[in-house]
Amino acid sequence: MVEKIIVENLNCYYNKNCILDSLNFSILKNEILNIIGPANSGKTTFLRTLNRMNDYNTYYSRNGNIYLDKLNIFNMSVEKLRRRIGMLFAMPIPLPMSIYENIVFAPKCLGLIFEKSKQDYIVECVLKAVFLWNEVKDRLNKSAMEISGGQQQRLCIARILAINPEIILFDEPCSGLDPISTAKVEETIIELKKKYTIVFVTNNVKQASRIGDRTAFFLMGKIIEINKTEEFFISPKQKKTADYISGRFG
Amino acid sequence: MCGMLSVIFVILIFGFLFVESFTFLKNFGIFRFITGKHWFPASNPPSFGILPLIIGSILITFGACIIAIPISIMSALFISEIAPENLRDFLKFLIELMAAIPSVIIGFIGMIILVPFIKKTFNLSTGLTAFSGSIVLAFMSMPTMISISEDAIHSVPWKYKEGAIALGATKWQTIRKVVLKAAMPGIIAAIMLGIGRIIGETMAVMMVTGNASNIPKTIFVPVRTMTATIAAEMGETVRGSMHYRSLFAIGLILFLITFIINLIADLFLRKIRR
Amino acid sequence: MKLNPKLTQKISYFILFLVTVFAIIPVIIIISVIVKNGLPAITLEFLTSFPKNGIRGGGIFPAIIGTFAIIICSIVIICPIGILAAIYLNEYAGNNLLTKIIKLAIINLANIPSVVYGLFGFSIFVVFLRLGVSIISGALTLSIMELPVIITTTQNALNSVPSSFREASLSLGVSHWQTIRYVVLPSAVPGILTGTILSIARISGETAPILFTAAVFYVPHLPHSIFDQVMILPYHLYITSTNVPYMPQKLVFGIALVLLIMVLTISSISIIIRIYFRKHKKW
Incomplete structure (x- = not known):
């Protein structure tokens, strides 16, 4: 397997408090890597470090390196990096525009597509990929604020697909959704694995066991264990992991 | 760059006021300027004492505060805590x-209605008095005071009120003892900003106070404020003359006074944000 | 004797109510007196002709035009500067000493007495830059005076756009400027509009700053360029009500009514825009 991302000695701090403590691991091409762990274990900080969303935060600092296809991401331009690494947030955040505009907004800004026919084609493709096409095809020009939460979240995934990244980061994407919407989003994510490398953060242990190829367990900013998902859940090597997945804490 | 502009403007304003008034202050003497009892810029030799003007400004400001502050706080309380939703929107509107x-309109109405009224009720020789000025200014500063205090009262966290009500206090007791106390820094800031507006107001004051530069003994005589002096005399001065420069010196003093008031208001506003 | 708390509450509520009414009454008196006395003076001729008989008769056409000229000139100067400054402060400026100084300067600028602006405008624009008593001098002076208001209201509008919109847009690889231009600004437009229109209302009613920078008692013709002196409504009201002997009161009330209608219309527009967008807010 090809290593897509290599994390090397990564430390992150908020106000001098250590949030991530010397991480060393890699993410493989076309895999789904689950990251599980209790609240405040550094999962979200890790994701936001991966596509450098924390760069604007003045309290945040870091050292160490992350390589994407052998290139250090901290030396890339942030726009280029984020084109290659898309991110989905915990709450659905549709932009205040129509459904159609939401999808073509980023590709247009990035100068990827111009012709109207091509835009139409992309909108249809990505909406089909997230199983949303049939639900919204008649109201593409309605505001994206008016569809349901689950639909909004899938629209946000579609929006990421439209810029065709290599890696997609999911930050507890189902935490604000009902079970049926959750099932649809999960289905979408598993479908995406064929084309993309996925990092999936969740604090729902069962969800992790359903989705990922490998699973990493974060606790207090450290990686306690990282392994194939089946082995991880059936025979965890660390006692802390076993305690967490059997629900003894967290 | 555009943000820098505002700093540049503040410095420019101060700079121009300072440069224009510097030679005057140097020749006439700051101390004589501020404590001189006579403002006779056109007589020979001229006398540039702004004490009557300062006292005029202070007297009117003080009178306006006495009227405006209690009314504003009470109205703000009523609007934010007691009035039902619809009434509140209407009152805020x-x-x-x-x-x-506009201040000229308020000054105009003050001249036409308030001034004769005061002349008649208090049996004075003229209604153009410091008292009229205080009333007009109180009215003009109330919107600032009411709306900022209303914001401060409105932003008192709900849990404070709930806590007091849960202990068996009536709503009025809660408002008086808890809400008012919690909103106090905001209310003080509102008052300071209102005072800033009172001191700086020009047109309305000029139209109702009579503009006599004497040191007033009561509030029922005409007075003249610093702002009105600048506005009234600027048109008649010769550019570059002592008189001209003395008006800039008054401007400089006004600038410094508002600067200090602002700093105090800002201090209190910062306190609520914490 | 200790009063029953319930009764105290009722009495206090009633007193507060009375005080509030007392605070509001003058607005109603002012508006109704001006409308009642001013309405008979308003005719087509009053609005569209020049003053006659040494300002004691005729119309106020040049003053209306002059006021509009000043307003338009100020908007052209102030909007781009104010809005860009707010964008810079809100979206780009770090939390450093310079930003703090700028913010302090803005607060101070906002509270300098308007007559001091008049002095400043006179000495810098009229004398130092040799623009003379003219529309442009007046507009520049008013612009500097309104700059802090525009900056603060625009900043508030930008602040009220949820930061999650920015993050969502940035996370798609869209650049910072494009995010501001296509996501933040469109959402903030109603707030910016409200602030701007309110400033315009204030500009149109201000007298002190233009007293020595733009306004004159009487010009027999309309302004030809921005370097001309003009007649302006608020100043016209001031002069006619204080300095012109035997001025017919009806005309003065007419001027006051025109000015009042102008200012209140402009500010009502902004209030209506705000209410409309608050109801239709999507997030």
Whole structure:
């Protein structure tokens, strides 16, 4: 397997408090890597470090390196990096525009597509990929604020697909959704694995066991264990992991 | 770059006021300027004492505060805590209208209605008095005071009120003892900003106070404020003359006074944000 | 004797109510007196002709035009500067000493007495830059005076756009400027509009700053360029009500009514825009 991302000695701090403590691991091409762990274990900080969303935060600092296809991401331009690494947030955040505009907004800004026919084609493709096409095809020009939460979240995934990244980061994407919407989003994510490398953060242990190829367990900013998902859940090597997945804490 | 502009403007304003008034202050003496009892810029030799003007400004400001502060706080309490939703929106709308009325119009109405009224009620030789000025200014500063205090009262966290009500206090006791105390820094800031507006107001004051530069003994005599002096005399001075420069010196003093008031208001506003 | 708390509450509520009414009454008196006395003076001729008989008769056409000229000139100067400054402060400026100084300067600028602006405008624009008593001098002076208001209201509008919109847009690889231009600004437009229109209302009613920078008692013709002196409504009201002997009161009330209608219309527009967008807010 090809290593897509290599994390090397990564430390992150908020106000001098250590949030991530010397991480060393890699993410493989076309895999789904689950990251599980209790609240405040550094999962979200890790994701936001991966596509450098924390760069604007003045309290945040870091050292160490992350390589994407052998290139250090901290030396890339942030726009280029984020084109290659898309991110989905915990709450659905549709932009205040129509459904159609939401999808073509980023590709247009990035100068990827111009012709109207091509835009139409992309909108249809990505909406089909997230199983949303049939639900919204008649109201593409309605505001994206008016569809349901689950639909909004899938629209946000579609929006990421439209810029065709290599890696997609999911930050507890189902935490604000009902079970049926959750099932649809999960289905979408598993479908995406064929084309993309996925990092999936969740604090729902069962969800992790359903989705990922490998699973990493974060606790207090450290990686306690990282392994194939089946082995991880059936025979965890660390006692802390076993305690967490059997629900003894967290 | 555009942000820097505002700093540049503050410095420019101060700089120009300072440069224009520097030679005057140097020749006439700051101390004589501020404590001189006579403002006779056109007589020979001229006398540039702004004490009557300062006292005029202070007297009117003080009178306006006595009227405006209690009314503003009480109205703000009523609007934010007691009035039902619809009435509140309507009152807030009226207060915004109040703030929008140009000062010349308020001065004009003051001249036509208030001044004769005061002359008659208090049996004075003229209604153009410090008292009229205080009333007009109180009215003009109320929108600022009410709306900022209203914001401060409105932003007192709900849990404070709940806590007191849960202990068996009536709503009024809660408002008086808890809400008012919690909103106090905001209310003080509102008052300071209102005072800033009172001191700086020009046109309305000029139209109702009579503009006599004597040191007033009561509030029922005509007075003249610093702002009105600048506005009234600027047109008649010879550019570059002592008189001209003395008006800039008054401007400089006004600038410094508002600067200090602002700093105090800012201090209190910062306190609420914590 | 200790009063029953319930009764105290009722009495206090009633007193507060009375005080509030007392605070509001003058607005209603002012508006109704001006409307009642001013309405008979308003005719087509009053609005569209020049003053006659040494300002004691005729119309106020040049003053209306002059006021509009000043307003338009100020908007052209102030909007781009104010809005860009707010964008810079809100979206780009770090939390450093310079930003703090700028913010302090803005607060101070906002509270300098308007007559001091008049002095400043006179000495810098009229004398130092040799623009003379003219529309442009007046507009520049008013612009500097309104700059802090525009900056603060625009900043508030930008602040009220949820930061999650920015993050969502940035996370798609869209650049910072494009995010501001296509996501933040469109959402903030109603707030910016409200602030701007309110400033315009204030500009149109201000007298002190233009007293020595733009306004004159009487010009027999309309302004030809921005370097001309003009007649302006608020100043016209001031002069006619204080300095012109035997001025017919009806005309003065007419001027006051025109000015009042102008200012209140402009500010009502902004209030209506705000209410409309608050109801239709999508997030």
